[in-house]
Amino acid sequence: MTSASPQPExxxxxxxxxxxxxxxxxxxxxxxxxxxxxxxxxxxxxxAQSQESPYIVAYxxxxxxxxxxxxxxxxxxxxxxxxxxxxxFWAEFEYGATAWWTTELYLDGQTTFNDSTIFTGFxxxxxxxxxxxxxxxxxVLYIEYEQTSGADKILKEVEGHDVEEDYSDPNALxxxxxxxxxxxxxxxxxxxxxxxxxxxxxxTKNVSPGEPWEFGYAIGASRPLAxxxxxxxxxxxxxxxxxxxxxxxxxxxxxxxxxxxTSHYLAPVIAWYLPSDWTLRLSPGFGLNDNSHRFLLRxxxxxxxxxxxxxxxxxxxxxx
Numbered sequence: 001m002t003s004a005s006p007q008p009e010x011x012x013x014x015x016x017x018x019x020x021x022x023x024x025x026x027x028x029x030x031x032x033x034x035x036x037x038x039x040x041x042x043x044x045x046x047x048a049q050s051q052e053s054p055y056i057v058a059y060x061x062x063x064x065x066x067x068x069x070x071x072x073x074x075x076x077x078x079x080x081x082x083x084x085x086x087x088x089f090w091a092e093f094e095y096g097a098t099a100w101w102t103t104e105l106y107l108d109g110q111t112t113f114n115d116s117t118i119f120t121g122f123x124x125x126x127x128x129x130x131x132x133x134x135x136x137x138x139x140v141l142y143i144e145y146e147q148t149s150g151a152d153k154i155l156k157e158v159e160g161h162d163v164e165e166d167y168s169d170p171n172a173l174x175x176x177x178x179x180x181x182x183x184x185x186x187x188x189x190x191x192x193x194x195x196x197x198x199x200x201x202x203x204t205k206n207v208s209p210g211e212p213w214e215f216g217y218a219i220g221a222s223r224p225l226a227x228x229x230x231x232x233x234x235x236x237x238x239x240x241x242x243x244x245x246x247x248x249x250x251x252x253x254x255x256x257x258x259x260x261x262t263s264h265y266l267a268p269v270i271a272w273y274l275p276s277d278w279t280l281r282l283s284p285g286f287g288l289n290d291n292s293h294r295f296l297l298r299x300x301x302x303x304x305x306x307x308x309x310x311x312x313x314x315x316x317x318x319x320x
Contacts, residue, residue: 053196054242054271056283056298057157058220060198061138061189063129064096067309074281074300076155078293083168086112088120088153095308100129106146110153116171121148121179123156127187134191142185142200150177155296157183158250159204160214161261163291180207194227196220196244202251212254220246222269233275242271249288263292278303 053060056074064070072092079085088110097103106123123146130139151174153167182205189198202216222244230237249264251257267285274280278301285296 053198053220054222054244054269054281055198055220055246056269056281056300057248057267058198058200058218058246059127059140059142059185059187059189060191060196060220061129061140061187063100063102063127063140064094064304065306066096066099068096068304068306069308070094070302070304072300072302074154074298076153077297078153078155078167079295080168080293081164083170084113084115086110086153086167088155090154090156092302100132102127106156108148108152108154110151112151112153112171118149118151118171118175120152120154120175121146123148136190138189140187140189142183142187144183144185146179146181146183148179148181150174150179152179155293157202157216157218158248158263158265159183159202159216160250160253161256162216162250163261163263164287164293165291167293181205182207195223214253215251215257216249217251218246218248220244220269235274240273240275242273244269246283249292261291262289264288265292265296267296267298 053062070092072094074090074092076088077085078088088108090106090108092104092106094102094104104125104127106125108120108122109118110120111117123144125142125144128141128143130141150169151171184203186201187198188200189196191197198218198220200218202218204214204216205211206214222242224239225241225243226238229239234240245266245268247264247266250262252260252262264287265285266288267283269281269283272280281298281300281302283298285298287294287296
């Protein structure tokens, strides 16, 4: 990602700082209060019985069930040559608005060891299924707006000339970078005899004047360890585990398209679906060239709640 990097001055006031650096505590407290209210509402709705993709970077063609809300937490631990290792984390709130539209809000943050912990921004993601029924190839259009600082390190995707060195600046400097980006993806996916194959093409544009389009990719393949369900309800049955692999990286920008000065990763993935309706994911990732982080360890936990939209409607006096 490309953005201007003005140097901070000790005499600058908080009002001079770019968002989200100047976030004050009262709005944060209000956000936390709203989050606690939302969590309380979750107990009013029944949990859903469904399986999801094991991927952490790649997307398949499946959307959230209409009216269902999925709450997710993910972490990425990354090694950093020439800088401090880091732990980046994000919360996701994914809602099935319709059968063809899923919308999602991300809240990002990170801790850089021997440095600091900061909030780095938000993302608003939307996925639109272009074909109603299953086809040989199932396309989904992905559109995301993100407002983040240069200190953001969740590495939800890799694009353009993103390389390891970009993440080595101390938080006190990186937080002054300010990115407004529109990210688009074409998601292509197919499931056949238990195997899912997914391919994502990424095109991102920083809305700042003069910034070029940047490109990237992600591909994935996965399969349940067993296709036939066991007669008994259990936690460790093979059908509760989905294993796979994903590969992702940057493809340069409009002025310099290709593999030069780009980073790429290969990562096995596994998801464990518990009868208690929780899903756990784990993915160790390995850099494939000298521009990549040597190691990324990702993990996450999620829970899906069906009937959330109906519960909110009833709460405010609407129809169920």
